[in-house]
């Protein structure tokens with residue numbers, strides 16, 4: 001299963017979102033995103049998912065290194081993108097909570113396991 005996620009920059013801060021208690025990986029932190037649909041490009045997928053989940057439009061800037069991770073009951077390829085916030089009022093449609101944090105503070109969140117390598121790569125990334 002191929003999943004895109006967006007590291008969305010609001011000025012100098014980055015948006016992280018917390019999965020709800022009812023979702024898989026309950027209450028874990030992640031970057032907004034979701035599964036790529038058949039025939040859909042990675043970039044179309046991440047823009048669609050962010051609009052559906054957060055009600056905002058983004059501009060995709062850069063693709064980071066994909067991470068393959070096996071959870072006990074499923075396996076994903078997580079494809080991260082750095083993006084800038086463009087427009088819209090942020091509204092959480094599925095998630096329990098969000099934070100806007102700098103790269104250092106992001107490391108302290110209780111991440112979905114697949115995201116840990118993404119957050120580490122992000123720390124080394126310079127705009």
Ligand SMILES: Nc1nc2c([nH]c(=O)n2[C@@H]2O[C@H](COP(=O)(O)OP(=O)(O)OP(=O)(O)O)[C@@H](O)[C@H]2O)c(=O)[nH]1
Nearest residue numbers: 003005023024025030031032033034035076112114115
């Ligand atoms: N969107 C997103 N999903 C992630 C991340 N990291 C990670 O392990 N995942 C996993 O990738 C899977 C696919 O994302 P999704 O949110 O489209 O999946 P879904 O709708 O089936 O999840 P659900 O069944 O919990 O609603 C989820 O099971 C999620 O746990 C991430 O940073 N962003």
